[in-house]
Amino acid sequence: MKELRRNPITGEWVIVSSARSARPVLPENACPLCPGVFELEEDYDLAVFDNRFPALSFDAPEITEEDSIVEKARAFGKCEVIMYTSEHELAVPDMPVKQLAKLIEVWCDRYRDLSRNKDLKYIYIFENRGREVGATLDHAHGQLYAFPYLPPRVERKVNYTREQYFLNGNCTLCDMLKNIPEKNIVKKGHYFVSLVPPYARFPYECHIYPLRHVSYLTDLTGEEKWELAEFIRDVAKRYDWLFEEKFPYMMMLFSAPYNTDELYDEFFHFHIEFNPPKRSKDKMKWMASVETGSWNFINPASPEEVARELREALD
């Protein structure tokens, strides 16, 4: 069973996706993402394929039940898996910049391709690294969810930045980047800056922002994409060096929405967020009652202190 159900109190959609086919039996220690093992038959460089257990899909069943007590909708959309490399041991911190630059081109291709479907409103690209954030396979890969609506946090970002734009005539992030204090900056380049924002929700949260105002990843020039590849690797590497382990993280890309009859170019600023789930090498930052129930985060670390730690990790 797979469908969208709307919470009558918050208005948010919940994806209920209970169908789980049995995973195929693989030889012990075989990685299904390595070339020729299971998902991908031949050797590959980068690859994209449909998630075998998609929460959202183009062929999601129609809603037939008419007497439901809550609003329901088809779980229409797309879930894809994006392989970064065929090399099993090669993760983002050690990947050649060229490989990550190619990955950015693959992301752009997926944005362009899926945004042609007028029923898809938000294309969300992310990576879960490590068991702590639910990655069941070590082989470096990311994912993509294409939603038929704006997910709640995206909608909130859009609404707030639009409201501020109408009040002040500026993009809130452009305004912030003009005045960002050195103490929050991890690394500054020609086109990008990585920083621990003063409003970080997670202790080791780190964001990457283009210094130029662009709303979509696909708006970046080739030279900018190359530097973005360097910045993505740099942030991941700093975590590993700081903690001397393969530090788990969630990496999330935020481009503007598509196909909503609204233009986002003036006020939505493309960005990438890294949210590691840990507060130290051996302590998790749990989503407990305050975070889960009130959607209000309490950050137990000083963002400025963390920015210093990350700055010094590679110096």
Ligand SMILES: [Zn+2]
């Ligand atoms: Zn593998």
Ligand SMILES: [Zn+2]
């Ligand atoms: Zn901006």
